[in-house]
Amino acid sequence: MNLFGRFRRNRGALTGATLILLLFIAASAAKIMAPHDPLRQEVTSRLQSPSVDHLLGTDDLGRDVFSRILFGARVSLEVGVVAVGLMVLIGVAVGLTAGYLGGWVDTAIMRLIDALLCFPTIFLILMVIAFVEPDIKNVMAVIGLTSWMGLARLVRGEVLSLRERDFVLSARGLGLSHARVLLVHILPHLASPILVSATLGVGSAILTESALSFLGLGVQPPQPSWGNILTLGKDYMHIAWWLSLFPGLAILFTVMSFNLLGEGLRDVLDPRTQE
Amino acid sequence: MSDLLTIRSLSVHYRRRDGDVKAVRSVSLDVRAGETLGLAGESGCGKSTLAMAIPRLLPQPPAEYAGGKIVFEGRDLISLSSEELRQIRGAGIGVVFQDPFSALNPVLTVGEQIKEAFSAHVRPCPPGTVEDLLSRVRLPDAVRIARGYPHQLSGGQRQRAVIALAIALGPRLLIADEPTTALDVTLQGGILDLLDGLKKEMGLGVLLVSHNIGLLSERADRLAVMYAGEIVEVGPAGQVLAGAFHPYTRGLLASLPRLSAGRGKLPTLAGQPPDLRNPPEGCAFRARCPRAIPACGVSPSLGAKEGGRSVACHNP
Numbered sequence: 001m002n003l004f005g006r007f008r009r010n011r012g013a014l015t016g017a018t019l020i021l022l023l024f025i026a027a028s029a030a031k032i033m034a035p036h037d038p039l040r041q042e043v044t045s046r047l048q049s050p051s052v053d054h055l056l057g058t059d060d061l062g063r064d065v066f067s068r069i070l071f072g073a074r075v076s077l078e079v080g081v082v083a084v085g086l087m088v089l090i091g092v093a094v095g096l097t098a099g100y101l102g103g104w105v106d107t108a109i110m111r112l113i114d115a116l117l118c119f120p121t122i123f124l125i126l127m128v129i130a131f132v133e134p135d136i137k138n139v140m141a142v143i144g145l146t147s148w149m150g151l152a153r154l155v156r157g158e159v160l161s162l163r164e165r166d167f168v169l170s171a172r173g174l175g176l177s178h179a180r181v182l183l184v185h186i187l188p189h190l191a192s193p194i195l196v197s198a199t200l201g202v203g204s205a206i207l208t209e210s211a212l213s214f215l216g217l218g219v220q221p222p223q224p225s226w227g228n229i230l231t232l233g234k235d236y237m238h239i240a241w242w243l244s245l246f247p248g249l250a251i252l253f254t255v256m257s258f259n260l261l262g263e264g265l266r267d268v269l270d271p272r273t274q275e
Numbered sequence: 276m277s278d279l280l281t282i283r284s285l286s287v288h289y290r291r292r293d294g295d296v297k298a299v300r301s302v303s304l305d306v307r308a309g310e311t312l313g314l315a316g317e318s319g320c321g322k323s324t325l326a327m328a329i330p331r332l333l334p335q336p337p338a339e340y341a342g343g344k345i346v347f348e349g350r351d352l353i354s355l356s357s358e359e360l361r362q363i364r365g366a367g368i369g370v371v372f373q374d375p376f377s378a379l380n381p382v383l384t385v386g387e388q389i390k391e392a393f394s395a396h397v398r399p400c401p402p403g404t405v406e407d408l409l410s411r412v413r414l415p416d417a418v419r420i421a422r423g424y425p426h427q428l429s430g431g432q433r434q435r436a437v438i439a440l441a442i443a444l445g446p447r448l449l450i451a452d453e454p455t456t457a458l459d460v461t462l463q464g465g466i467l468d469l470l471d472g473l474k475k476e477m478g479l480g481v482l483l484v485s486h487n488i489g490l491l492s493e494r495a496d497r498l499a500v501m502y503a504g505e506i507v508e509v510g511p512a513g514q515v516l517a518g519a520f521h522p523y524t525r526g527l528l529a530s531l532p533r534l535s536a537g538r539g540k541l542p543t544l545a546g547q548p549p550d551l552r553n554p555p556e557g558c559a560f561r562a563r564c565p566r567a568i569p570a571c572g573v574s575p576s577l578g579a580k581e582g583g584r585s586v587a588c589h590n591p
Contacts, residue, residue: 166377173332173372174392174440175365184391188382 006268013264019257027073036064038071038224047240057242059232065242068224069250075225076254079140079209080202086144087151087205088198092190094148095155096182100163106156113149121146125208129217139218143205151197155190162186192269196262203258210251226251279448279480280306280329285343287321287328290336294552298324300504301343303577306448311474311481313495313512315488315527319548321504323373326452326484330368331360347448366396369441371451371470375433375458379425385409385436386421392443411476412439412469431462435469442473449473452484467494488524489531492516497583500524503549503559506577510584520586523560558589566590 007013026033035055042062050057056065098109116124124146132138162168163186171181212218213227221228226247233244287299298321306312316322327333329345331352345352347367352360364370372378380388386405393400409417412435425433434454441449451470455463471494474481485491491498491512498512500521508521519525526544546563549555555562557572564571570589577587 166372166374167380169332170370170372170378170437170440171380171391173330173364173368173370174395174444175361175363176391176395177361180391180395185380185383 003268007264010264010268012260013268016257016259016261016264019253020261023073023254023257024077026070027077030067030070030074034064034067034070036067038063038067039222040064047236047243049240050242056246057240059229059240059243060236065229065246068229069226069247072224072226072229072247073250073254075136075219075223076206076209076251079136079143080206080258082140083143083147083205083209084198084201086141087148087201088194090144091148091151091197092155092187092194095152096159096187098152099156099159100178100182100186102160102163110153110156113152116146116149122208122211125212126215126217129212134212134217134220136219136223139209139212143208147201147205147208151194151201154193154197158190158193159186162189192265196266196269199258199262199265203255203262206258207251207255278305279308279348280304280482281344281346282325282329283344283346285325285328285345286341287324287333288339288341289324290339291552295339296551297341297554298504298551299328300554302501302504302506304499304506304509306480306482308447308480309474309478310496311471311483311494313488313491313498314482314484314501315486315491315498316501317486317527317548319551320501321551322484322486322501323452325501326450326482327370329450329482330364330370332364332370362396365392365446366444367446368448368450369444369446371434371438371441371449371454373453373456375430375437376425378437379433379440381425384422384424385428385439389421389440389443392440396444398444408439408443409436411442411473412436413465414439430458431465434458434462434466438466438469438473442477442479445477446479448480448482450482450484453486454483455490456485463490470494488527492528500527503554504551505559505587507560507588508584508586509577510580510586511582514582514584520580520584520591521560521588522564522566522591558587 040063044062045058046060046062048054048058054064054066056069058064094109098106125142128142129138168181168185171185176184209218209225210227210230213225214230216231218227219225229247230244233240233247237244282302282304284301284303285299286297286301289296289298302325314322314325324333329352340353347363352363379385389405389408390400405421406417409420414420414432414435420428420432420436428436454470455466458466470481470483473479483491483495492515495512498510498515499506500508500523502523508515508519508524515524516528519528529542530544532541544563549559549562558564558575561567561571568590575587575589577585579585
């Protein structure tokens, strides 16, 4: 069965993809869809429970939570995509280098990765964030720079076995340079593992961004992000449950969608799981 | 006929912890333009190492050039920089690999792989070139095959595609390492006919490596027999076949099944080839040789005989 057919029959992948598509539409149409300005404060209508006018209620400054979550989706997706872009760039480059060159270069790179993996990622990120200004650009950079190790290992392992294949020797025999062999003959084989890791990576990058914003080290108020809405919600949990519940659900469903899609893609793209 | 490739005293070793394997030991060999040189020998005699050592396609380490020269069109390949060598690979020397199932990249179409060879050498590949090449290796329906992936081709078609890749850039020397071993016997003749045809059309020098001395004696103009990393006999294929000088060559030829010989056991060579980590003093074949004499304790050199033949034996 072809790839598309297998994808359609994989319920998880399909659910994930649909939810992600809806999320992207909502995020890009946030300006049109949002019933209120996410930054406009209306002290007269603060901490209102969900109603027709304020679908998901209002926060302590009277801002519309639904509008803020919509705009927060932009932040989350932007961070997810950019951080993962950076992760893929570094991870693939490092993995290709280590796997193809082998020898002491490989050993040095792999030990460096082992060392980096010893630090719990969140502490590594907090440490870096302590030195730079907490804003969305730095958050993206830091997440990207601290998450590439797993992918690099994966790529390196694949390259180690691919470079021994006869078609690599054959390509060298035709006078292809090492760079050409890597990019033209080896990289295309890595498309599916990279795609799967990238998709799963988006979910975890969004989660990390929310955590940082929750701790006040990520996106700074008044700019809305799911994490910093949650921070507010924490203070009013006993009187305004909607302030915690809805951004929490937004994070939950988004991360779950990316994980469903990522795991679904892994099953669809891996020839070993075919029936 | 001029010498296209001249190998002189070439030695290639594989570095190993328990001692270097001396896979190719002081080999001298010539391949001329427009001829097929057959390189025969049993498994492990170093013939593939020799073939892959020419375009320096052996992984280094563990392989290591321990001496000698490989002169291709006047340039010593061993002393070239990797960039100079890259320019010769494909454009000057084409290689046909043993296993057509793994020599093509499964994720690229046949056409893409051929085009890639052209762009690696910064050569234009005008529309139609790929199809033209595929028809030259007698692949029917070249347009469909150019767009197809390797898994859509049969074994014989793949080997033809591999040959198309090898000749794409108009090399003068073609190295074919057991090009038919992985194929059905019924397809072997077709592939060898194709190599013959290309040799005549393009004036190629062909180094045809095989463990099958019967096949080589039909297809090669000259025959070189390798044993334990050394060339033991070289000569025009017909003459070697009619009257081999070296006892090893005679043993190989005698062990070929013949229709006329009737039933019965085939003659075999007693014993095992020597361990190439510690090759014996003197003639490597001495221990298995029916004609060994005390002089065989000293290594025989490849001595010239009449009719362009030579043999490395004290008591032929």
